Every structure is written in structure tokens, then in C-alpha cells.
Amino acid sequence: MKETVFITGASSGIGLELARCFAAEKSTLILVARSAAALEALAAELRGQHQIEVHVITADLAQPESPQRVVDELKGRGIMVDVLVNNAGFGLHGSFAELPLARQLEIIQVNVASLVALTGLFLPAMVERRRGGILNVGSVAGFLPGPNMAIYYASKAFVQSFSEALFEELRGTGVSVTNLCPGPTESNFFKVARGHRSRELQIAKMSTDEVARAGHRAFRTGQCVKVPGTKNRLLVQLPRILPRMVVRRSVAKYNKLK
Numbered sequence: 001m002k003e004t005v006f007i008t009g010a011s012s013g014i015g016l017e018l019a020r021c022f023a024a025e026k027s028t029l030i031l032v033a034r035s036a037a038a039l040e041a042l043a044a045e046l047r048g049q050h051q052i053e054v055h056v057i058t059a060d061l062a063q064p065e066s067p068q069r070v071v072d073e074l075k076g077r078g079i080m081v082d083v084l085v086n087n088a089g090f091g092l093h094g095s096f097a098e099l100p101l102a103r104q105l106e107i108i109q110v111n112v113a114s115l116v117a118l119t120g121l122f123l124p125a126m127v128e129r130r131r132g133g134i135l136n137v138g139s140v141a142g143f144l145p146g147p148n149m150a151i152y153y154a155s156k157a158f159v160q161s162f163s164e165a166l167f168e169e170l171r172g173t174g175v176s177v178t179n180l181c182p183g184p185t186e187s188n189f190f191k192v193a194r195g196h197r198s199r200e201l202q203i204a205k206m207s208t209d210e211v212a213r214a215g216h217r218a219f220r221t222g223q224c225v226k227v228p229g230t231k232n233r234l235l236v237q238l239p240r241i242l243p244r245m246v247v248r249r250s251v252a253k254y255n256k257l258k
């Protein structure tokens with residue numbers, strides 16, 4: 001069955017690879033992010049490769065009015081969405097007291113408020129049609145407290161809790177929710193989070209392609225939570241085994257400032 005899939009943060013990284021996964025199924029795509037040129041380039045590539053319909057919508061999801069504006073634009077074009085992929089997100093490395101408050105509130109706007117708004121705008125019609133689904137991109141960070149990236153980790157804890165709650169609420173409705181929780185992944189994420197001043201962490205990272213394919217598969221098989229990679233699956237178990245203090249201090253060390 002041909003579906004229409006709406007993907008935020010499709011201009012790079014995991015979102016771009018998720019777009020490739022859905023394109024390979026011949027879905028119609030709506031690609032959303034701020035970088036118009038990157039979205040247009042991907043749209044042209046996918047149209048050429050798969051002979052599919054691809055729409056591009058430029059939007060800054062740090063603006064509270066963006067989700068409604070995007071949905072109005074889709075209505076204007078007569079497009080109905082079957083699958084929502086809430087992937088856009090970013091974090092900032094630094095202590096809460098020192099990072100600019102306005103930028104930290106933007107993390108909440110993009111990672112949490114826009115994700116909730118888009119869900120609220122698309123979900124009722126999915127439930128009414130008894131088909132469709134939501135793929136959220138959370139993080140292993142959602143399982144941990146995150147000193148030196150406090151708001152980012154807290155935003156992903158929200159995504160984790162919200163996704164699991166919706167999964168249960170939607171049981172039997174024909175609509176599914178999956179939370180994909182990647183660990184460190186090779187993308188622009190670390191460049192954005194750490195600015196250009198601080199060192200790049202030397203850690204093993206998964207590829208965006210591996211992560212996206214795992215997330216896509218989990219969504220298609222109706223899994224509620226998907227943590228890709230064995231090391232990441234072990235990592236998310238640590239808070240269940242270790243005392244909270246040990247977990248907090250380990251993350252603080254991992255995220256330590258220069």
C-alpha cells in the first residue's frame with residue numbers, strides 16, 4: 001500500500017537515511033528542515049532513483065508556529081500524511097548555567113514541543129482512518145541523566161516517556177508508535193552540539209545508514225522501543241544495575257567540558 005511519509009530533519013544524518021529507507025518502499029515523501037538546498041538535492045536524487053513523489057517544505061521547528069504552518073501548507077496541497085517521522089533534533093554541550101538560555105529553550109521547542117505539536121496535528125486523522133504510525137527519534141540519552149548536556153538528555157527522556165505512553169494508548173487502533181534510540185552516530189550532531197571550539201569525542205559511532213535501517217525495520221514490525229547496536233543495548237541497562245550516583249558521574253565524565 002502506497003503511503004505518504006512526513007520526515008523532519010531530512011536534510012542530513014539519520015533523517016536523510018530514513019528518507020532513503022521509505023523511498024525504497026515507493027512511499028510519497030515530505031521532507032522538512034531549514035536547509036532548502038540540501039532537501040531539494042535529496043528530493044531530486046530520490047525522485048530519479050525511485051520514481052516517487054517528493055515534496056520539500058522548509059521550516060524552522062524552533063519557531064512555535066511552524067508545525068501548524070506546515071500542516072496548513074500540506075492541506076493547501078491536498079496531501080494527507082500516513083506516517084510521521086519526528087527526527088529533527090539537536091543538543092548543546094556545556095553546563096546549564098553557562099549555555100545561553102534562549103538556545104536551550106530552542107532544544108525543548110525542536111526536540112519536544114514541535115514533536116508533540118506535529119503528533120497532535122497528525123495523529124487524530126490516523127486513528128480515524130485506523131492506519132498509519134509515528135517513528136520518533138529519541139536517544140540512549142533518554143535513559144540517563146545528562147550532566148553537561150542536561151536539556152538534551154531531558155528532552156530525550158520526554159520523547160521516551162511520551163512514545164511509550166502513546167504506544168499503549170494506541171493498542172488496537174491500527175496506529176503504531178516506535179521510539180528509535182540511537183547511541184553515538186556519525187552525523188553533524190556532534191559538530192552542532194559542541195560548536196567548533198571543543199574537541200571531537202573519540203568514540204565508536206554507528207553509521208547513520210545502520211541506525212536508520214534498524215529504526216525503519218523496528219517501525220515496520222511494530223516495536224515500541226528500538227535501541228540499535230549491542231553496546232547501546234548494554235548501556236541502557238546500566239541505570240537498572242548501577243546506583244544513580246555512579247550513573248550520573250559516569251555521564252558527567254563522558255560529557256566533560258574541556
Ligand SMILES: NC(=O)c1ccc[n+]([C@@H]2O[C@H](COP(=O)([O-])OP(=O)(O)OC[C@H]3O[C@@H](n4cnc5c(N)ncnc54)[C@H](OP(=O)(O)O)[C@@H]3O)[C@@H](O)[C@H]2O)c1
Pocket residue numbers: 008009010011012013014015032033034035036059060061062063087088089090091110137138139140181182183184185186187188189190192
Ligand atoms: N548523532 C547522534 O549521535 C545521535 C544519537 C542519538 C540520537 N540522535 C538524534 O537523531 C536525530 C537526528 O540527528 P542526527 O544525528 O542525524 O544529526 P544531524 O545530522 O545534525 O541532523 C539533524 C537534523 O535536524 C534538523 N534540524 C535541527 N534543528 C532544526 C530546526 N530548528 N528546524 C528544523 N529542522 C531542524 C537538521 O536540519 P537543518 O539544519 O537543515 O534544519 C537536520 O536535518 C536528532 O533528534 C538527534 O537528537 C542523534
